[in-house]
Amino acid sequence: MQDRPTAPELLDALGDFMRDRAANARDRWERFQFQVAANSISVLIRELEMEEGFLREEWRGLDALLGAEAAPEGQAALAAEISARNSKLVARIRAGDFDGPAEEPLLRHLFETVMNKVRIANPNEAG
Amino acid sequence: MADSRSNDTADAAIEGLQRVLGAGAQFGAPWKLAGGAMHDSWAVDQTGGGKPSELVVRVSPAGRADHEKTRREFEVLRVAHERGIRCPQPIGVGECAGGEDFLVMARETGDANPRQIVAGESFGEARRRLVPQLAEALAAIHTIAPRDVSAAPAMRAPAPGQDCLQFERQVVAEAYELYLLNPHPAIEWAFRWLDRELEGLPSTGREPCVVHGDFRIGNMLYDEQGLTSVLDWEGTHVGEPEEDISWFCTRVWRFGKHGMEAGGIASREGWIRAYEQASGRSISRQRVAAWEVLQNIRWCQITMMQARAHLDGQTNSHELAAIGRRTAETELEILRLTGVAERVAHAG
Numbered sequence: 266m267q268d269r270p271t272a273p274e275l276l277d278a279l280g281d282f283m284r285d286r287a288a289n290a291r292d293r294w295e296r297f298q299f300q301v302a303a304n305s306i307s308v309l310i311r312e313l314e315m316e317e318g319f320l321r322e323e324w325r326g327l328d329a330l331l332g333a334e335a336a337p338e339g340q341a342a343l344a345a346e347i348s349a350r351n352s353k354l355v356a357r358i359r360a361g362d363f364d365g366p367a368e369e370p371l372l373r374h375l376f377e378t379v380m381n382k383v384r385i386a387n388p389n390e391a392g
Numbered sequence: 393m394a395d396s397r398s399n400d401t402a403d404a405a406i407e408g409l410q411r412v413l414g415a416g417a418q419f420g421a422p423w424k425l426a427g428g429a430m431h432d433s434w435a436v437d438q439t440g441g442g443k444p445s446e447l448v449v450r451v452s453p454a455g456r457a458d459h460e461k462t463r464r465e466f467e468v469l470r471v472a473h474e475r476g477i478r479c480p481q482p483i484g485v486g487e488c489a490g491g492e493d494f495l496v497m498a499r500e501t502g503d504a505n506p507r508q509i510v511a512g513e514s515f516g517e518a519r520r521r522l523v524p525q526l527a528e529a530l531a532a533i534h535t536i537a538p539r540d541v542s543a544a545p546a547m548r549a550p551a552p553g554q555d556c557l558q559f560e561r562q563v564v565a566e567a568y569e570l571y572l573l574n575p576h577p578a579i580e581w582a583f584r585w586l587d588r589e590l591e592g593l594p595s596t597g598r599e600p601c602v603v604h605g606d607f608r609i610g611n612m613l614y615d616e617q618g619l620t621s622v623l624d625w626e627g628t629h630v631g632e633p634e635e636d637i638s639w640f641c642t643r644v645w646r647f648g649k650h651g652m653e654a655g656g657i658a659s660r661e662g663w664i665r666a667y668e669q670a671s672g673r674s675i676s677r678q679r680v681a682a683w684e685v686l687q688n689i690r691w692c693q694i695t696m697m698q699a700r701a702h703l704d705g706q707t708n709s710h711e712l713a714a715i716g717r718r719t720a721e722t723e724l725e726i727l728r729l730t731g732v733a734e735r736v737a738h739a740g
Contacts, residue, residue: 293426294426297711298710298711301710301711301714302710304714305710305713305714305717308714308717348574348575351574351575351576351577352575354575354577355575355576355577355580358577358580358581358584359580359584361584363581364584369735369739371577371581372581372727372732372735372736373736373739375577375578375581375727375732376727376732376733376736377736378577378578379578379720379723379724379727380724382720382723383720383721383724386717386718386720386721387717387718387720387721390721390724391724
């Protein structure tokens with residue numbers, strides 16, 4: 266186990282630094298660059314906090330659409346396997362497997378997974 | 393304000409000026425204008441006689457330069473300027489020895505900051521004027537027929553008789569396949585939705601026209617009287633008016649003013665009516681709605697392309713990397729526009 270500061274605390278410190286540099290920037294371009302950097306730090310903080318839960322949710326959603334499978338241990342393996350299952354989902358959508366009544370559960374899943382991405386990437390847009 | 397980026401395209405700007413104006417032309421030191429991700433723009437004052445004296449040289453760095461595209465843009469600008477459309481007067485175009493593209497234009501007055509025009513208190517009057525002015529400029533652009541710019545290298549165009557929306561759907565889909573970084577089930581579904589819509593859309597029976605291709609609130613210059621110049625013609629191609637009308641409404645170009653779908657300055661319906669009034673054409677709302685979904689897919693594809701430019705090592709930029717995380721909000725917009733968000737909410 267790492268010593269404090271924790272990862273979110275360390276990222277917080279970095280974010281404060283970026284925001285300070287943005288506020289005291291020499292020009293518009295530099296201000297924008299530091300604002301973007303501070304924003305990316307905020308994305309990472311939210312991702313550390315929420316992504317694992319969202320991945321579990323997405324896995325369950327894919328289970329409902331593609332058939333249940335045992336989820337791998339560990340977040341990195343889970344993310345990699347979800348990406349592979351999403352490729353399968355894409356192929357099924359293209360094949361027309363979700364046209365008609367099967368579309369409703371697909372749309373619910375798509376909306377929820379997209380919404381969870383937005384909650385991390387840009388929560389202002391999630392409202 | 394000056395810009396703290398490195399000035400590595402200044403030499404190319406000078407070389408471009410000398411090629412266009414002659415080696416004997418005299419001008420002051422160029423200064424860099426706030427610019428886009430793809431080009432650097434340099435302001436230069438020509439001294440000692442020649443006209444016009446206030447110039448802009450836009451330089452595309454070698455490797456990112458597309459000579460044909462820049463020459464085509466020059467040619468379309470020339471036609472548009474001759475027709476009195478508010479746009480920069482093009483003066484010269486070419487390539488530097490180092491592979492950079494340059495486009496020399498007369499420098500227009502006005503401000504390009506989109507956040508100020510959508511929200512600035514002293515720009516209320518300009519906002520009001522801008523809607524009919526932009527509609528008029530766009531309608532005038534759409535009177536340009538592909539044959540009017542025949543001197544230009546071939547523009548992207550639908551096959552004879554092909555539906556313009558169907559054609560651009562293919563263009564976007566091909567680029568999407570090329571730049572895709574990870575699977576996007578929501579976008580795949582959106583393509584299927586669009587294909588179903590396309591089957592139900594009546595044919596327009598119109599001849600295709602020249603479209604601007606990047607007509608949005610951030611690509612204009614304005615002052616407190618409204619529009620001064622329509623900029624950034626590099627995306628120009630053959631299409632139909634609904635393409636430009638819908639790109640202007642795409643959520644990413646509202647700069648936070650989401651109640652005003654058309655560029656943060658008008659409602660979508662107000663904008664379409666202003667265009668109809670300026671052009672005398674009638675515009676199908678259903679077609680614009682389908683186009684707006686495609687334009688959001690296009691923006692998804694552009695966010696992927698920009699993130700990929702960083703990830704592939706082409707342009708090392710945390711800014712481009714961060715744009716990759718903006719795909720999601722655009723997918724959400726697609727789910728809103730297609731009624732999915734509402735259907736899911738009602739199903740509880």
